[in-house]
Amino acid sequence: MKLRRTVASLFDAVFSVVVLVTPAGARPVEPSQTGVSTTYQINARHDGSLLDSAVGAPPLSQKWSRDLGGNVSYPIVAGGRVFATAASPNGYGTVLHAIDAATGDNAWEPVDLGGTYRWSALAYGGGRLYAQNYDGVLTAFNPATGAEIWTVKLPDQYAFTSPPTFAGGVVYTGGAGSGGTLYAVNAASGAVLWTRPVANGDNSSPAVTADGVYVSYACEQTYAFDPKSGEPIWHHETGCGGGGGRTPVLADGGVWVRDDAGMTPAVLNVADGKVRGTYEATDGAPAPAFDGRQGYFVDEGVLQERHSRTLDTRWKFEGDGQISTAPIVVNGYVYVGSLTGRLWALNGATGQSVWSTDVGAPINKPDEHNVSEPLTGLGAGGGLVVVPATNSLVAYGK
Template identity: 45%
Template sequence: VENGDDSSPAVTATSVYVSYVCPQAYAFNPTTGVLQWHYSGPCEGGGGNTPVFHQGKVYVRGVFSSQNGLILNASTGASLGSFSSLTPPAFVGNLALYLSSATLTATNTSTGQVLWSFAGDGLLDSAPVIVNQTIYIGSRSGILYGLDLNGKQKWSTQVGAVIPVPDDGNAVLRTGLGAGDGLLVVPAAPFLAVYAPSGITNISSRGLVQTGNNVMIGGFIVSGAQSKNVLVRALGPTLAQFGVANTLANPTLDLYTSNGALITSNDNWVSAVNKQAIIDSGYAPPNNSESAILTSLAPGGYTAIVRGFNATSGVALVEGYDLDNGVGSKFINLSTRGYVETGANVMIAGVVVRAENQNVLIRALGPTLTRAGVPNVLADPWLELRDSNGNLLQANDNWKDTQQGAIQASGYAPPKDLEPAILSTLSPASYTVILRGNNNGIGNALLEIYAVN
């Protein structure tokens, strides 16, 4: 473009946007490079300030106005308003985040109303990023902050070096915070600090969903002192593309507290009031007939029940995702109760461990369930632990056969001798647990996975 440009572009399916530190902004066709529009102001110059695209608007910064930022119509380049921000703004829904005078301010993009502000140590200077409902921002003193969408500080940590402004209008751009694949990357010259969630960050279980007492019941425990954003989803039709037969055509999902109080329900995730937040989480179910619940949960125990709409049956997968990797609270338990059959209709659970080794206790209960009035229990459960490639790591029939002392010391020894348990230290990776009946037995069983110290 005229006089050169060093901004990082904002790219959409229909346009590529770049801007000067002076009021020069451009939109180009991403395929042909043909100029679509050019916004020109009273000066010219090189150097770039990164533009940001959101909801049909382009946010550019420089000497555009007394507020240093200009809002342009993404289709025409027409001026729509102004804003003030030292760094590229960040957006989620109608929430805009601007950093000015070392203070992060949240504004409603529809009304312009200031919702809250956060100053931290008074030295904030990095561009904010938003990942899974958490806002990350750094300061010149090397402090990295995590905030919720209401501006409340969740945590902070000292990186050990200055976290710089991501771009400054010069030809050489300094990098800002980056996030992807469950990692947060923080530039802190002369090194990069990379943060990953530790412990169990994803839990899942697959089994046959029937009716009455034989629906699928998933349970999990959130430990710690802070509430955590969690996404729970139930998949049925999606499983067919992985070769699973007899999938549940239309799974429904109910989420309860440990006291049995209903928190919320969902049939088709696209009907959820927070549909956009589910999409933004990255875990929206692939099929519109599948269910999802995204909510903030205080530490405690929770139960998710998967049923078939109109009392239908089939194989389904229930999953829980930790969306607040930086929060001190974490998943410490997964349990699933369902009807275990043979072949493809055994019970299969998955667990993902992040960042550091995690001790886990896995157990399967069958005969014990009769105490709770559960009918048709699995008389002799069998457990297998496999890696992500399907290789067998450990197996157990009766928990006293091996590791008896260590299992008893964990506090999670099964009540009945015929019930299996596995105690293992898992390195960061994905794992699969298979619960079947010994000698092809069938019946109701409870599969539990505990994170233990």
């Protein structure tokens, strides 16, 4: 089935204004990222959505597979390369890998990122690749050569478990240890532009638009800050607190937050933080993905579609009952993976499976609270859908 889309003539280096007719005719209501995966869950909004004309309609075929020697992170896919970190096979720390997207060969030699534990995370933007380890060492690399551009040890905190996000020339991230801190770092120089105190700073990759930086911690303590000044915009308080957090998702005017302290997942108004609605999901459910007002949620091994306003469930896909990944949406097709190593592509409107394959290893769930391995997740871009499967990174395309 063919996809048709038109792209507005105005776009910047990160987002393009796009109208996409999906396999079912649903139309996005927000800008969609095109062609690259730049952070966890594809983009700065973490909505899991990508448009890429080079990724044809499934079925896809395997282009290459790499064993990276340890549990693999979510991939960054940009500039003809695929970047990922993997847990070091020799003890604490992680290793940064740069892979030629066309061949699967090394684009440059792996780099030891060091750090306590085996956690690290990546972001991309402004012509640079950013890597952050558990100790708060944030480094910018030349993505073509692997040369280090700058490195900074973020101040005041010692535990860093929030993947960085690039937007508008700034890298945003969080740190914890003594309270919590949200950081804004100049992407060109590594200078810290501003910091703000937050509930604890754990496990919440900042979601960013031109109007706000959003983070969410235990008990759904959720904050919005001005991206340029760091001034608070609103704080959604719930009367409790604690360690931990989860990455928020921005979609259809809402901040979609999840909690591991027994609270029902909520949708907050992006403008004022007030509760717009709630939806059912168990503790540990991964981040949802969105294609316009179609939302895709994985919970207890099952994928289901919900309307972003009514929250009605219109279809479910059980697969093998062990669906584990956060979903992503590429050109209107939803991709999810399973603990059994199965990868599916589904029609986003109907839930019909249009293709599946055996990746060859378990596709682990994104464990947002585990510092013994990098945060994992699916990625896409440059004509590929890229799957971290335990120690392997596997690429599919036409």
